[in-house]
Amino acid sequence: MKLYDCAIAPNPRRARMFIAEKGLDIPTVQVDLLAGDNLKPDYLAVNPRGLLPALQLDDGTVIDEVVAICRYLEELHPTPALLGTTPGERAVVEARQRQMEFDGMIATSEVFRNSHPDFADRSLPGDPNRPPAVAGLVARGRRTLGGFFDALEGHLDHSEFVAGNQLSLADITALCAIDFAGWVEIRIPEANTNTRRWYDSLSARPSAAA
Amino acid sequence: MKLYDCAIAPNPRRARMFIAEKGLDIPTVQVDLLAGDNLKPDYLAVNPRGLLPALQLDDGTVIDEVVAICRYLEELHPTPALLGTTPGERAVVEARQRQMEFDGMIATSEVFRNSHPDFADRSLPGDPNRPPAVAGLVARGRRTLGGFFDALEGHLDHSEFVAGNQLSLADITALCAIDFAGWVEIRIPEANTNTRRWYDSLSARPSAAA
Structure with missing residues (x-):
């Protein structure tokens, strides 16, 4: 493959x-x-x-x-499990993963693609019809990212990782979203100490440089 | 539950x-x-x-x-399987499901929420901060739906259902997206005969009225 x-x-x-x-x-x-x-x-x-x-x-x-x-x-390759180990865990990982994806990754993509001049006709990924930028998505994406950071801080107040006490794809998606948000100068709020602890720890893993 | x-x-x-x-x-x-x-x-x-x-x-x-x-x-409840029965099948169902979701369901939601007066401050589902409508999403969503109908017709030219020869969540998502698109007067193109055959058959199942 x-x-x-x-x-x-x-x-x-x-x-x-x-x-x-x-x-x-x-x-x-x-x-x-x-x-x-x-x-x-x-x-x-x-x-x-x-x-x-x-x-x-x-x-x-x-x-x-x-x-x-x-x-x-x-x-x-079931080990180490990165999508949960029981039906309940897998459901929570999937739901949390999607929250991180929609409110983190996709919201950042909306901010980036609809504000960067090189993407003026690439509002959506993979669309060969060259959809023009939609200016209103920049503000909407920024608002959504505010909620993303609040939710992430809350999850990490209850557990070591985004979807429990094991690393999962939800963490990977959230980390990638945050580093992507840095491209448009959006950072983890200073007050979000759980998130900053988690971010530093995850960023230090060898996989973060893969 | x-x-x-x-x-x-x-x-x-x-x-x-x-x-x-x-x-x-x-x-x-x-x-x-x-x-x-x-x-x-x-x-x-x-x-x-x-x-x-x-x-x-x-x-x-x-x-x-x-x-x-x-x-x-x-x-x-593994039977009947609606998410595939082998790792490869499950991957294809998931990928196809997401295509139907992003390009069908979410594109329709963008058209609907950003054009309907009752949703003038509800551009996104579930956002309590009342994001205002983004007018440019109506045209972008309509373009994406054009691609959705093309892709769906192509899938159904190769197999009975959206992700192979067994009903799956990909079909359910596509059907719900199409009926939702009807709310904004967008219909299956007349020329898409595979899709119309599939749509009529799926709509006649008792589950479609659930």
């Missing part, structure tokens, strides 16, 4: 961190998102949606959503 | 259809989204995110994302 990746991009980083925490070694193919190579014929032949990352299996099957990629790898 | 539900809302319908296809009987508590009851203290005490549906387990745990709810129920 191989991972279509873009080393600088926040969403592929989630897959790389997950793979590193699993101790796996999966070859990568770099696709230059900034140059728009994900929307060119070579990559669209692999993934018609133009999204990164994508995992291509040896039989040619392409899995093109990071959460689906992670679940596939979790099933093949 | 009990399901916090809103009978008219598209997203809770995904959970109800899933539960009906499983042959399960789970008591529901109705929360009036149009009246904004999901953002009032009674419901925020159950789910601080204000989102519907939410599944409350007997131990008090609240699972507040429809995909997490469905996965939990799938683990407890």
